[in-house]
Amino acid sequence: xxxxxxxxxxxxxxxxxxxxxxxxxxxxxxxxxxxxxxxxxxxxxxxxxxxxxxxxxxxxxxxxxxxxxxxxxxxxxxxxxxxxxxxxxxxxxxxxxxxxxxxxxxxxxxxxxxxxxxxxxxxxxxxxxxxxxxxxxxxxxxxxxxxxxxxxxxxxxxxxxxxxxxxxxxxxxxxxxxxxxxxxxxxxxxxxxxxxxxxxxxxxxxxxxxxxxxxxxxxxxxxxxxxxxxxxxxxxxxxxxxxxxxxxxxxxxxxxxxxxxxxxxxxxxxxxxxxxxxxxxxxxxxxxxxxxxxxxxxxxxxxxxxxxxxxxxxxxxxxxxxxxxxxxxxxxxxxxxxxxxxxxxxxxxxxxxxxxxxxxxxxxxxxxxxxxxxxxxxxxxxxxxxxxxxxxxxxxxxxxxxxxxxxxxxxxxxxxxxxxxxxxxxxxxxxxxxxxxxxxxxxxxxxxxxxxxxxxxxxxxxxxxxxxxxxxxxxxxxxxxxxxxxxxxxxxxxxxxxxxxxxxxxxxxxxxxxxxxxxxxxxxxxxxxxxxxxxxxxxxxxxxxxxxxxxxxxxxxxxxxxxxxxxxxxxxxxxxxxxxxxxxxxxxxx
Ligand SMILES: Cc1cc2nc3c(=O)[nH]c(=O)nc-3n(C[C@H](O)[C@H](O)[C@H](O)COP(=O)(O)OP(=O)(O)OC[C@H]3O[C@@H](n4cnc5c(N)ncnc54)[C@H](O)[C@@H]3O)c2cc1C
Ligand SMILES: *[C@@H]1O[C@H](CO)[C@@H](O)[C@H](O)[C@H]1NC(C)=O
Numbered sequence: 061x062x063x064x065x066x067x068x069x070x071x072x073x074x075x076x077x078x079x080x081x082x083x084x085x086x087x088x089x090x091x092x093x094x095x096x097x098x099x100x101x102x103x104x105x106x107x108x109x110x111x112x113x114x115x116x117x118x119x120x121x122x123x124x125x126x127x128x129x130x131x132x133x134x135x136x137x138x139x140x141x142x143x144x145x146x147x148x149x150x151x152x153x154x155x156x157x158x159x160x161x162x163x164x165x166x167x168x169x170x171x172x173x174x175x176x177x178x179x180x181x182x183x184x185x186x187x188x189x190x191x192x193x194x195x196x197x198x199x200x201x202x203x204x205x206x207x208x209x210x211x212x213x214x215x216x217x218x219x220x221x222x223x224x225x226x227x228x229x230x231x232x233x234x235x236x237x238x239x240x241x242x243x244x245x246x247x248x249x250x251x252x253x254x255x256x257x258x259x260x261x262x263x264x265x266x267x268x269x270x271x272x273x274x275x276x277x278x279x280x281x282x283x284x285x286x287x288x289x290x291x292x293x294x295x296x297x298x299x300x301x302x303x304x305x306x307x308x309x310x311x312x313x314x315x316x317x318x319x320x321x322x323x324x325x326x327x328x329x330x331x332x333x334x335x336x337x338x339x340x341x342x343x344x345x346x347x348x349x350x351x352x353x354x355x356x357x358x359x360x361x362x363x364x365x366x367x368x369x370x371x372x373x374x375x376x377x378x379x380x381x382x383x384x385x386x387x388x389x390x391x392x393x394x395x396x397x398x399x400x401x402x403x404x405x406x407x408x409x410x411x412x413x414x415x416x417x418x419x420x421x422x423x424x425x426x427x428x429x430x431x432x433x434x435x436x437x438x439x440x441x442x443x444x445x446x447x448x449x450x451x452x453x454x455x456x457x458x459x460x461x462x463x464x465x466x467x468x469x470x471x472x473x474x475x476x477x478x479x480x481x482x483x484x485x486x487x488x489x490x491x492x493x494x495x496x497x498x499x500x501x502x503x504x505x506x507x508x509x510x511x512x513x514x515x516x517x518x519x520x521x522x523x524x525x526x527x528x529x530x531x532x533x534x535x536x537x538x539x540x541x542x543x544x545x546x547x548x549x550x551x552x553x554x555x556x557x558x559x560x561x562x563x564x565x566x567x568x569x570x571x572x573x574x575x576x577x578x579x580x581x582x583x584x585x586x587x588x589x590x591x592x593x594x595x596x597x598x599x600x601x602x603x604x605x606x607x608x609x610x611x612x613x614x615x616x617x618x619x620x621x622x623x624x625x626x627x628x629x630x631x632x633x634x635x636x637x638x639x640x641x642x643x644x645x646x647x648x649x650x
Contacts, residue, residue, distance in 0.1 A: 070612060077199050078336060080179045080206035086210055087175060091168075095226050106499035113532035114523040119501040119612030122532075123187060127642045134636035138643050139163040139460060144295045144630055147622030147647055149303070158303040159622065161235060161265075169239050174510055176204055176243055180250070194258040205247035206328075206340040212240040213344050218349035218400075218491055219358075227494045234650040236509040239302060252291045255284075290327035293320045307649070311410055311464060321348075335616075355488060362389050363486045370487035371403060373473045377546040379461040380510065381470055383414075384488055390453035393419040395517035396646070399489035401457070406472060409466040411488060414649075417513035418456040418520075419553050458550050460510040495644055498531040499521060501612020504603065506628050508620030514646050515540075515619055516551060519568065520558055527562045534567060541573045541620070545582045548572070565589060573597045599624070603631035606637045617644040 109518045113119045120297040136341045141148040141160045149156040151160065163171060184196045214220055215237035223230055256274050263269035300306075306313045325345055332338040363369045366388040374382045383401070393416060402410035428506030461470040473481045488572040497503050499516055505515040519538055542548070548555075572592040577583055607614060618628040627644050 065092050072648060076183065076407070077203040079204050079338070080182070080200065083179060084175060084204070084207050085210065088172075089570045092222065092226070096463040099125060099226055106496065107489045110499040110532050113499070113501060113612055114529060117534060118610070119532065119534070120614040123499060123610050123614075123640055125637055127637060130636040130640075133276070133642075134633045136167075137162070138165045138633050138636075140626065141166050142630065143627055146629065147625040147645065149622055155304045156307050159235070165232070165235065169236070172239070174242060176208065176247065180204060180247070191258060191262050194254050196259070198254040201247045201251040201254065203337055203340075205244050205251055206332075206344075208240055208244045208247065209344045210340065210347070212244055213347045213351075215240065218378055219346070219351050219354045221407065222493075224494055229494075229646070230491070231647055231650045241298060241301065244625065245298045248291050248294050252288065255287075283333070286327040290324050290331060293324045293327065296320055297324070311361045314410075359486060362387070362488065363389070370572060371483050372400070373469065373481040373483065375470065375473045375479035377549050378544060379470070380471060380547075380550055381459045381461070381466075382550070383457045383459055384454050385457070387487070388487075390455075391490060393455065393490070394493035395518070395519075395521045396495045396514065397490040397493035399457075399491070401454070402488070403465075403469065403483050404485040404486070405483055406469050410465060411486075412465055413491075414457040414459060415513040416455045416490070416528050417516050417551065419517075420454050437623055445473050458510055458513045495617070497615050497617070498525055499613065500615035500642070501532050502535045502537075502614040503533055503608045504539070504606050504614065504616045506538045506539045506541075506599070506616070506618040506620065506624060508548070508624050509543065509547070511542055511619035511621075511646075511648065512551060513619075515617065516558075517552055518617070520554075520561075523558060523561045523564055523568060526567050532612055535606070535609065536568045537602075537606055538568065538570045539573070539602060540570070541575060541597060541624070543574070544575050545577065546573055571597070571602070599627040600631040600634065603628070603635060603641075607635050607641065610639055614639060615644065616640045616641060617646070619646040619648070622647065 113122065139162060145160055146162055147159055148157055150160070160166075170194060180197070180201055183194060184200065192545060208589055214222070215233040218230065220230070222228065222234060223233065242275075258270055259274040259277055262271055278288055279285070297317060300313060300316050300320075307646040325348075328341050332341055369388050370386045372384040372386070374384075376382055384402075395416075397441070398413050398415045400413050402409065402411040459466055460471070461467055473479055495518075495606055503518070503522060505518060507515045517538060522531055522533045522536050526533055558568070568589065570590045572590070573596060574583060574592060574594055575596055577594050580594065581596050583592050603616065616628060616632050618625050625647060629645065632641050635641045
């Protein structure tokens with residue numbers, strides 16, 4: 061390779077390439093740090109707000125918007141790229157083809173892409189002979205492709221620490237992960253294309269210039285062969301990650317993805333043998349391995365011993381199931397958390413994410429140490445060493461039947477006598493649970509269908525906090541959109557519990573929208589605080605109504621299909637400048 065520049069110059073250029081790729085890491089690191097500082101500032105503001113609102117029922121000061129920050133939220137942070145669409149899938153016919161980033165995400169991504177384009181070309185000797193130029197470009201693009209794999213692999217992990225620090229969801233990181241994937245693949249394609257050009261123009265030591273020079277090298281030079289393998293695998297990985305394929309065949313996608321990643325790592329290991337850039341590959345592989353080990357140890361810790369984890373599955377009307385997990389090792393549950401559930405007898409090793417809709421430990425007050433202590437005291441008082449008799453806390457999920465694992469499970473449960481099934485299971489987690497709503501005087505939570513699982517724990521937590529005087533919340537409105545009244549069954553026992561919590565009538569109102577009632581008789585409002593309506597809600601009117609009566613700052617959350625999320629987002633954006641309103645979104649997919 062090379063040999064045109066004197067060795068000293070070549071060494072300087074290698075150093076330079078590494079230097080340029082360090083710029084990328086430094087810039088990304090600085091971005092993360094500034095976002096952490098922003099998060100700390102927001103957190104402090106919210107803490108102060110919670111404190112000053114505890115004994116303050118009017119909270120008038122916090123209702124007023126900060127015009128500048130309101131503008132930023134309206135036009136940048138919450139804004140979809142164009143008019144309305146962010147989470148709602150773009151489609152070609154019935155095929156989902158992907159989502160558009162928000163304006164802020166687009167700016168970040170544009171910055172990252174621009175940085176890579178500039179660094180690919182900056183400082184390259186453009187006046188020299190073509191071969192030198194190609195060689196420089198090749199080395200630069202290869203190094204940059206590698207360095208971008210570091211953020212790529214960090215963002216792929218469920219245990220990415222940035223999720224908690226920045227309060228950016230896995231789902232959003234996943235979107236950025238896909239863009240980093242495209243950047244890495246594009247740089248790799250450029251790297252390969254430039255090398256092929258160089259080989260064809262210059263030829264090799266043994267052959268004359270021309271196409272043979274490339275095909276010959278490909279066959280004979282291991283370094284080139286494996287570089288080419290990695291390149292082809294990278295292009296395949298980008299193509300198979302397309303939303304249409306990912307959503308239709310998630311399990312296949314995942315297995316192909318992991319296999320291709322392993323292939324790329326192995327091929328690059330050979331390709332980079334003896335080069336300084338190997339350091340990046342080692343970093344990438346280490347991050348990947350560590351993340352996998354954390355997952356494995358979480359899985360072991362949560363499920364091994366103490367008679368393991370058990371799933372009680374109960375079929376519910378409306379194509380759903382309630383799963384109650386008896387946990388081997390409980391944790392202090394926080395609203396907004398989800399777990400990955402594996403039921404080997406149904407789905408082998410595959411794991412699926414589900415929000416925790418309910419836990420039988422009181423929310424928040426318990427810390428894990430108390431729980432373990434509780435377990436120990438009752439153990440001695442029960443005077444038993446039978447591990448099955450140990451009191452085990454449980455969490456419950458509501459699962460809507462889809463086409464894969466959830467369908468198999470549903471069918472298996474339906475086939476039993478009383479539509480009730482108990483199976484050994486594995487849980488991994490908890491994940492998520494980074495959203496805090498206690499500083500909002502007014503909370504509005506939208507849910508559609510099974511999206512209610514995400515919102516129920518927040519409602520329960522706010523009610524408990526209201527009774528205990530530990531939250532700012534004075535008005536909580538839950539808006540739940542369901543197809544048929546029978547879906548109410550999903551959460552009926554928990555709803556009854558919540559509706560009888562102390563102080564509930566002062567704070568909580570529930571609006572139920574039944575989009576496809578069979579008859580008008582099905583629609584009746586049990587009380588003035590729980591009302592039922594036929595049809596779809598007018599989201600904008602509801603947000604307007606609530607913001608007229610707003611107490612303190614208002615937080616609006618949504619969990620449901622992308623279209624609903626986009627409607628709520630638009631309604632919140634429209635209120636910026638008039639009121640202090642924040643927006644939170646959770647979807648059930650990536
Ligand atoms: C954070 C989070 C919380 C969720 N909470 C709930 C909940 O409380 N109740 C509920 O019913 N559903 C919930 N879901 C959705 C649930 O994970 C999927 O419906 C389920 O995995 C579908 O399994 P399936 O094999 O039957 O899917 P399929 O019918 O094969 O696919 C249906 C959809 O689910 C997606 N999907 C399938 N497997 C996975 C997976 N392992 N990881 C991510 N997406 C997948 C597919 O891409 C597709 O879009 C949640 C999803 C996420 C990401
Ligand atoms: C490109 O990288 C190779 C391998 O590290 C090195 O031998 C060569 O000198 C480099 N060439 C230039 C122009 O940087």
